[in-house]
Structure formats: structure tokens, C-alpha cells
Amino acid sequence: MPVVNVVKRNLFRDSIQLMRLSEDVKKLDGVDDAVVSMGTDTNRRLLQDLGLLGSESRAAGDGDLIIAVRVRGGSNVGEVMGRVEQMVMAPPVSSGGTRVRVLHSVKSALAAMQGANLAIVSLPGNQAFEPTMELLRNDVNVHLFSDHVPVEQELKLKQYASSKGLLVMGPGAGTSLINGVGLGFANAVRKGDIGIVASAGTGIQEVSIMLDRIGLGVSAALGVGGTDVSEQVGGLMMKDCLGLLEKDRETRTIMIVAKTPRAKVIREVMDHVEGRTSKPVIACFLGLDPPNTTNERVTYVKTLHSAVHAAARESGAEAEDEFDAKISSTFDQLSKAAKDLRAEMGTGRRFVRGLYSGGTLAHETLLIFKELVGEAYSNTPLSERFQLADPNVSRGNSIVDLGDESFTAGRAHPMIDPTLRKLRIAQEAKDKSVALILLDIVLGYGSSSDPGGALVGAIEGAAKASGKTGLAVLAHVCGTESDPQSLKAQSEKLSEADALLFPSNALLSAEAALVVGGAAVSTRLKKKWSDLLG
């Protein structure tokens, strides 16, 4: 079957549009396989692996668009490629099938929607500053999804917004929930009285879905972006958001989630909080020892799992019972499951390979491994010594964040496009020292329509490739029944593929540590149970 490549020089389409286009093109009559992508190194390597790289595309650059199609024998190649090009150039269509009106300037957008109170900005980071500033000048709050906005620009935007009482959530803010509406990658969770401020996008998703499962809800969840808690920005927006939640009548309890924050910034944030708030505060600073406090309203926790448990305790007996029934586990249960898994595995299988789409979840697993087993290798390690030399090749215990920019240049995020994770599962399954593959399956708005189903073939393939005494797959579905993908439907698909499911990422991580760590880990987990899973 002929492989045809067409390169469109200097034509940009965002990675999500391209992934969807690829799926649509594959469905065309006469098409056996297809990928439409930007010409980055990662994408050209992927085309090579799939047997779709033509000579025309070898010299394509990051700004060029590649259309690669394997045309079925007997089909009219020119006709097929003509239809494909038409699809690539077509404007977006709404779910109702009508053409979406697309505007091309801040001014025309403001004129088209008078009273607009929020903008989502997901432009390339080097193009985000001017439009964001113009929006702020016009009193529009901004959820700034874009990465790579220079920190000096972030500071200017946040200082200006703060002076006007506006919010700039981001840059790099993956998730927010406002008045029940999910922005970015967010889950469909019930409304309630817990307000969240976070510099960790999947952190918001993980705590909000667990709160939903135990009958609690979110008044608002405000993502401020990872660099907000850097020394340059000083937690400026985190403090403003906390002030907003303090005044918010719907918010009864405040939860703060931060990934790798600077200790000095957190001290300032907590001084700010402790001096002003009359509401209970639950603070989870992943990777940072909690500051000393005598304030009885503040509870410090080490994991996202423990943050939700603390919220359940704060809420009352009913929520605590629900937590025990739907999230919690006991040491004996984990221990027995680990023993059962070990019994089915060959003795040479001793390492864990975490293949994550959520950066905060990967980080939480790295922290739990450090506490129980010892530090794991990663492309986003806790310390430099454990940096993977090549993010595409694991060693020892490895926890890989596939959503990191080393994997996503010119590609859709793994929450949307499962391709890289499927290939990586197959790659890990060939390694006879691998005992467990860990997966997070993140549901919600913005995510793939079937993230679990998309991995089923790869999971079954891994089990088959590794044989009777082979590896096992542990998975955590970060989602709710109200999510478009349905927690139940996704869980069933994964269970049918023999993946062992856990209600929280922390429990999954502790289980993995028990399986590969032996008696010493068992003793450590007993000792640290209330810190990590209490």
C-alpha cells in the first residue's frame, strides 16, 4: 500500500486539532492509516516507527505540517489526498454541526460578547502577554493555560491584575472550576463548600474527584500556575485567590495544593492565610515539609489522598464514613494484594514503571517512593541524580511524566492523545525486570473521549508479551460518574483488561512500593501510614 506524505510549509494547526484530524482522516474510504502532525523531531520519529515517514517529510521543520497517509490498494490516491487536504483546511464545526464563528482580535471579541467576564488563553507562551494585558485592561479575568510565558511577563500581568482586583490564573494553569464550570482539563464535580487554590493542575483534579466520590463538592477551584509559588512571583495570585475564597459566602473550607513550592513563598502565603482567615484551611505542599504552626484552623497534609481525608473529617461523620467506604484502604488489604501480585510474578521482576499523563500525580508517586522505597528515576525527578538520561528509556524504578514538554513538543498532551503511552507500555513490557506498570487515566472536559479504552489493547498486549509470570498493571481513574467519559464505563474497560484499579493515586503508589520493596517497605509503610494515607 502506498505511503503518501504532503508537507505544508509554515502552516500551523494546534496539536489537538491535528490529533482529531488524524482520527477523522483514518476513517476516510481508501485510507489504511494516517497521521497529520507538525514536523517536530518527536513526530517524525513516531512516523518512522509507524512506517508512515516519506522522504518529503525528512526535511520538514517544527513549523511545517505533515500529512502522512497510507492509501489502500486500488484507491485513487489523488482523490483521497484531495479530501484529506480539504479537511485540514476547514474551519472548526460546533457539536451541533454548524460552522463556529471565529474572531481574530481582542477588540472584536470584546465587542462580540459584551459583559465577558473571563478569557481562556492557550496561545503559544511567547504570544500570550499582549492579548492577556489587553483583556485585563478591559476588566476580563484570565485563565492562562499557555506555558513558557516569561516570568517577568507573568509578574507584570499579575501585578496589574491584582491592582484591579482581577484574576490571572496561570500561566501553565491546567485546571480551574468556577461556578460549577470546568476550565481547561477539569472534571464534572458537584458544587459544594470547599474552595481550592492550587499551583498543580492534576492536583485540583485528583482532590476534586475524590471529594465528589464522598459526597462533598467544590465552591471554586482556582489554578494559579506552577511559577506563582516561585520566589520571583512570590505567590501573588495564590494570596489574592485565598483572599477571594475567604470572602466567598459559598466557601466554608479552604484547601491549598502546591507542587514543589519554594519554602520562603509558602511561609509568606501561610502567614498571610493565618493572619486573615476565619475558615478551616487544609494545606498540601507536595515535596515540602510543612511550616511550623500553632494555628488550630490549619491542617498540613503530605498527599492529595490525605487532603481529602482531612476535608472529610472537617465536614463530619457522614463524609468520613463515605471516605472509609469509597476511598480508604487498610494496611492489611494493601499487604495482601501485594502478596497476591508477587506470587504470580517471576522473581526477576523487581521494578516499577510509572507512565503518567498527570504531572502532579507523577510527582506524588515520586514522593511516596522516596519515603518508602528510595528515590525513583524520572524525566522530572525530585533530585538531579535521578534524572533519566533519555526520557524515552527507563531504568530501575522509573516514574515518567509523559505530559512533560520533552514529550509534548508539537504533539497533543497524553490526556488527549494516547499514542506515545501505548508505544511506551509495549516498550516496558519487553523488559523482563519490570514488575508493574502504573497508569493514571484522567477523565473530564478536555481529555480524550475514551482514555481507558484507548489503552486496553496496549495493556492486554503487555500482559501477553510478558507471559504467565509476567508484569501487572495498576491504574487509577481520576474521574467521576458525571464526567463525559463515565468513571464506571472507563473502570469496567480497564478491569476487563486485568488492570488493578485504585481509588487514589497515593494508594496505587503505596501498593506498588509494597510489591517491589519487600519487608523493609512494609515496615516503613506501617510507620508512615498516617502521614501518607491517613
Add this chain to the structure above:
Amino acid sequence: MAKRTAPRDLLNSELMVLNFGLDIFRQALESQKVKCVQVDLTLAPELEKKLADALDRLL
């Protein structure tokens, strides 16, 4: 021009959203029945410029 939402009221207001960039976020808002306008700053057709100029004159 209509009065904009006071920022402190944002958390409990009906959201009216301008989406600059990824269309997937417009689709997510549409599925949540949120009013949204899609904006693509990577293209600036001549017609848009004419409209913007006309708006400048009007506003």
C-alpha cells in the same frame, strides 16, 4: 457597552467566556452550556481588519 462583572463576584456569576486558542476548550464550554466566543489570533484576514477598523470608528 454592557456593564462588566465586578471581579469579586466572578466566583458566583454566570460565566461569559472568550476563548483564545485551543478549540477543544470551546467545545468543553459548549458541552457545559457556557456562552463562549472563539478567537484565533494566528489568522488575521483582511476582512477582520476592516471590521476592527469599522468598530474603532463606531466605538
